Amino acid sequence: MFAFFLSSGLFLGWSLGANDASNVFGTAVGAKMIKFRTAAIYCSIFIILGAVISGAGASNTLEKLGSINAPGGAFVVAFAAALSVYLMTLARFPVSTSQAIVGAIIGWNFFSGALTDVDSLTKIVLTWILCPVLSALFAIFFYKLIVFIIQSFKIHMFRLDRYTRNGLLLAGIFGSYSLGANNIANVMGVFIPVSPFSDISVFGLFNLSAAQQLFCFGGVAIAVGVLTYSKRVMATVGSGIMDLSPVAALVAVWSHSIVLFLFSSQGLEAFLRSHGLPSIPLVPVSSSQAIVGAVIGMGLLKGGKSINWHIVGGISSGWIITPVIAALISFVSLFFMQNVFMQETYRPVSYQMTKEVALRIDKTGFSSKSLETIMDKKFESAMKMKKALSGQIPLTPKILDIVLSASRINEMEITMDKINSMDSDWISEEHKKAIEKLIGQKFMHKWQFAEALGNSSFTWQFREGDKNFNENLSRKFLYVYGLFEK
């Protein structure tokens, strides 16, 4: 059944491959600088690599925006995104899968009564504006640099042609990797919380997490889109943007690739953070807008007369229209899926304020005294709890997040048969022994289970400063939560 639900994500991946590969290699193929076959092969390989190796960064933000907890829901969300991409393409609007998926997730949040994480949403929307602006700035910088180099070194026309070809191929490869890393979250992000996969070890050489396995499927779907359908789009985009010289095209693709990479590189984020610099949010961005941003940047450098402001207007309206349409389609489709096809589109999540929860909240530094009026009351959804809270406390996103994550009910029971069903390659003996100590116990909240595990063994405790270990442990926690949840 999961394979069926995944199909809409694969369809979204296919359409992303068919459309967005043209941003990476379209100019080069359209200008006959690179053969389609060469472009398609490199593009496919590096999209898959980017998705599997670096795909996790951007998908975390999407997961925070709305954690879809039923495969049926994930199916509809991906389907709504794919359909709105298709409809917008038909209407000749510049379209972005990132905006479509965000709209579709918000549609799901409304339908399921889950709250949209305002922090993540703000981060995402700001990034959509930042992405073309940054791309334009990069393009201006690189264009000036390249022109300076060409003029200083008096490069022969044919040598420049060769360098441009190689540059376009390299930029295309880098762009494909970045596209895979950044946009795989759009395709597979919604399936991560409902994925039945568990981490596997590949010949003992490296570990492939559940998300990476999903990303691999998504990457293959994108690659199939590139191989089967992108030729026509590449030719159109190539000739459409080919008012640019090949050198300008190279600058556009290069700037686009860097921007996509910036918004998906966990390594760079960690580096900036460790040096006290403002880090770049890891968010899926639109590759079309990155490339158009770069072209506009170069247009502005030449005085701005050649810029088609109609297209710029279209892109800006796309920021609003695409997510709204996707949210509507998602909401309506979820209704049909649930009431006509009788499929579970979300698992209801309840919230309850108890004394334990109040203690937990107090530990975070926020006083729970003002929450006494809702003590022991049970709420059927985050939205209802938020409504009840709105009169009691000043609701900043941070406070709301603290209260909701502490009071969220996830009933769990530790049983021997479930412990036996655990993947022993992935959960070590020590981890397992710590869980065995808790046999027979029941937990109301995830954090209670996590605390109990931490007390049971230090192997279940997060280590300060050890990011890799903590990330790995987080994934293990997710796995055991899913396993023991009733």
Next chain:
Amino acid sequence: MDNILKKEIGIEKEIDDFLNQFSEAGLLFKSGIDIYLSGKKDRFQRTIDEITQMEHKGDALRRSIEEKLYRKTLIPESRGDVLDLLESLDALIDRFKGTLYRFDIECIEIDPKFHDDFKELVRNVVNASEALAQSSRCFFKDISCIANYMHKVSFWETECDKISTMLQKRIFRDTGLRLSQKMQLRDLVRQVDKIADRAEDVSDDLSIFVIKRSL
């Protein structure tokens, strides 16, 4: 990769060779006219043979470049312009050769009093073609310095027009020549002057190619 790089260095060399042929054809043309006017028939015949060989070589180079450009899909965005340029330069070599042949075929008698003007006209025509050769080299190697040469093509062409008009006037005002001689000389002057006109046309085309290629 090395192979491709070598091929490209090959095509760069071929284009350089072709431009050398064009430049040398102009110099040979000038020397041929000087020889003809000094009445050295044997040397003039040798010059005709040389310029014929040069024209053949130019044709071969142009074809080879053309074939490489299309087979390897090199410089797709400027390929058409480059081929236009090479064909125009080749046509100018043809004109140099054709004019020398005309002297040989028609055994034109030029009165010594016109020799200096004739030589002056030819010198300016060759100057125009040389400026065009320099512009073409810049088009391939350093587009930023092309303006230094292109305006010179126009300058020399205007000079040629002035000399040609003045020379034609002198020819037709000369009472010692028959009308048939005058008309033959006029056609010859026009043919030589036409080379500078064509050079200017090619230079105009080149200025468009430059705009298309400008970064």
